[in-house]
Amino acid sequence: MCAVRSVGMSERALDLDEFSDLIERPHGGVRREAEERRARTGLPERALGRLDELGEWLSAAQGQVPVRPLAHPRMVVFAGDHGVAGLDVSSRPAGSAAALVRETLDGDSPAAVLARRFDVPVRIVDMSLDCELDELPAEVTRHRVRRSSGRLDIEDALTLDEAEEAFRAGMAVADEEADAGTDLVVLGDLSVGGTTAAGTLIAALCGTDASVVTGRGGGGIDDLAWMRKCAAIRDGLRRARPVLGDQLQLLATIGGADLTAATGFLLQSAVRRTPVILDGVVSAACALVGQRVAFRAPDWWLAGQASAEPAQAKALDRLAVDPVLEQGVSVGGGTGALLALPLVRAAAALAAELPVTPEEGDKPDSEGVDAYEAT
Missing domain, CATH: 1.10.1610 (5,6-Dimethylbenzimidazole Phosphoribosyltransferase; Chain: A; domain 1)
Incomplete structure (x- = not known):
C-alpha cells in the first residue's frame, strides 16, 4: 500500500x-x-x-x-496541562508542565539523558501547556490548540473543533516524521493531570470503576490526593459514558489536547507504516482509543514497559499487547519506551x-x- x-x-x-x-x-x-x-x-x-x-x-x-x-529512530513527546490538576490530583502544581518541557529541552530529564545516551533526537510538541507562547521555542509551540485543557470532571476538556484541530496536528506530526525518514518512533508525554485523563479514558473504554484504574501518577501522590483523583475519574466517567460511541467526542470530553494529538499521531503513523514504541499509561490510553477507531492499528505499536499504573495494565490487556520490559517506571516523558529501544535494536x-x-x-x-x- x-x-x-x-x-x-x-x-x-x-x-x-x-x-x-x-x-x-x-x-x-x-x-x-x-x-x-x-x-x-x-x-x-x-x-x-x-x-x-x-x-x-x-x-x-x-x-x-x-x-x-534502525537508522533513524526519533522520540516524539506530546505535552499539555490539564484543568483537572487544579483539584490537587498530582504531585506537581497545576499548570506546571512547561517546567517538565524545559527540563527535557535542557537535557536534564531522565528521558533526555537516555535519548542522548542512545543517540535519539527528541521532538516535543506543545498542545496545551499553560504558559506564554514565547516562553518556549517556536518549533515546540507551533501546534498548540489552547492553554490547558478543561476540567474533565465538570466540563469538556476541549470543544469539538479544538479536538479536531489537535487530532489533525498529531496526524501532521506523524506525516512529517514519516517524510523525514524516521524508521521508529518512541512516543512520550509530558503533562500535569494527564494520568487522570488517561485513567478516565481507560476506565470508560474498559467498562470498569474509577478505583480500579486510579494510580499514583509519576510523582507518587499520597492517599488524600489519590482519593481526589479517584473522585475526579469517577465524575469524568459519568460524563464520558454518553459519548462512548464517538471517539473524537470522547477525547474532547475527557481526553485533552495532548492525548487527542497523540491518538491522531498513532493512527496516522499506522497509516504511514511507521512502528511506534508506547511509553506509559497516557500512550496506552491513546492506543486504546486508536484501537476503537481502527482494529488493525495496534499491530504497529509495541508496549515499551509496564509502569506501576493499574490503568496501563488494563489497557494493555485490552489491546492484547505484552510490554517488553517490566521496570515500573512512571516518570513519563518517554523514559520507559526508551528503555526498550536497545532491545529492539538488538x-x-x-x-x-x-x-x-x-x-x-x-x-x-x-x-x-x-x-x-x-x-
Whole structure:
C-alpha cells in the first residue's frame, strides 16, 4: 500500500472511520519469511527469547527480510496541562508542565539523558501547556490548540473543533516524521493531570470503576490526593459514558489536547507504516482509543514497559499487547519506551546478521541473500 498523507482529509470534516480502510497490518508474508530465516540460524527455538518476536515484528513493519538496522529512530513527546490538576490530583502544581518541557529541552530529564545516551533526537510538541507562547521555542509551540485543557470532571476538556484541530496536528506530526525518514518512533508525554485523563479514558473504554484504574501518577501522590483523583475519574466517567460511541467526542470530553494529538499521531503513523514504541499509561490510553477507531492499528505499536499504573495494565490487556520490559517506571516523558529501544535494536541486529544455512538455489550472503522487499 502506498503512503497516505493526512492532507486527504484536510478539505472536509474529519471522518475517523476512514482509518479502518487506510490501515493495513504489517506484512504477514514477510513475517513468515523472517520466521523461516530465523529457523535456519541453527539456534534452538526460543534460545533468544522475545528477541526473535521483536525482530520479526520489525521485519514485518519494514516489509523486508532480513530486517534493516534502525537508522533513524526519533522520540516524539506530546505535552499539555490539564484543568483537572487544579483539584490537587498530582504531585506537581497545576499548570506546571512547561517546567517538565524545559527540563527535557535542557537535557536534564531522565528521558533526555537516555535519548542522548542512545543517540535519539527528541521532538516535543506543545498542545496545551499553560504558559506564554514565547516562553518556549517556536518549533515546540507551533501546534498548540489552547492553554490547558478543561476540567474533565465538570466540563469538556476541549470543544469539538479544538479536538479536531489537535487530532489533525498529531496526524501532521506523524506525516512529517514519516517524510523525514524516521524508521521508529518512541512516543512520550509530558503533562500535569494527564494520568487522570488517561485513567478516565481507560476506565470508560474498559467498562470498569474509577478505583480500579486510579494510580499514583509519576510523582507518587499520597492517599488524600489519590482519593481526589479517584473522585475526579469517577465524575469524568459519568460524563464520558454518553459519548462512548464517538471517539473524537470522547477525547474532547475527557481526553485533552495532548492525548487527542497523540491518538491522531498513532493512527496516522499506522497509516504511514511507521512502528511506534508506547511509553506509559497516557500512550496506552491513546492506543486504546486508536484501537476503537481502527482494529488493525495496534499491530504497529509495541508496549515499551509496564509502569506501576493499574490503568496501563488494563489497557494493555485490552489491546492484547505484552510490554517488553517490566521496570515500573512512571516518570513519563518517554523514559520507559526508551528503555526498550536497545532491545529492539538488538533484535534487529541479530535477525539481520546471524548467519543462516543457505537453501537450495540461494545466492551467497555477500550477494544479498534473503533480501526481500514487500511491494
